[in-house]
Amino acid sequence: MRKHRKRSNEQWRFILKWTAAGFVLAVMYNIAYVLQLHARDRRLSKLVDEHEIAKSFMRQPEFRDRFPDTLEIHELGRILKGDVDEAWRRKQESLGGKNPNEIREEYRWMRAVQDADYRRREKAEKRSRDQQAVAGFPSESAVSKSDSR
Known part of the structure; x- marks a missing residue:
């Protein structure tokens, strides 16, 4: 039993060492990348x-x-x-x-290309029905409801 535990501990120690080494390498790579980006930005700003x-x-x-x-x-x-x-x-x-009518603001452009979900479509339809009712024109749904009686 003791031999099994010792072997298990050695395996975990090996795994943790390599994981830590990989993590350190990844962090060093990311830091070097960020430093390179800043150096390029400084060089371009001096032009x-x-x-x-x-x-x-x-x-x-x-x-x-x-x-x-x-x-x-x-x-x-x-x-x-x-x-x-x-x-x-x-x-x-x-x-x-x-x-x-060109959209120059990014948030408006993103809103324009999004798929209209049913809630936005329903709100737009309700708004158009309300505007038609205010203008004195009955909406199609109101006409079809009165014809069905």
């Missing part, structure tokens, strides 16, 4: 729009052999950033004029 736009423009084949100075890159970036901002403003204005 300047004008410089990145100018660098991307200078990667075009016709400009690859040129090595512009910092002042030229800064000026080019300022001009291109202005053009990009103006294009974005025009796009936003044209989108705003095209569809006034």
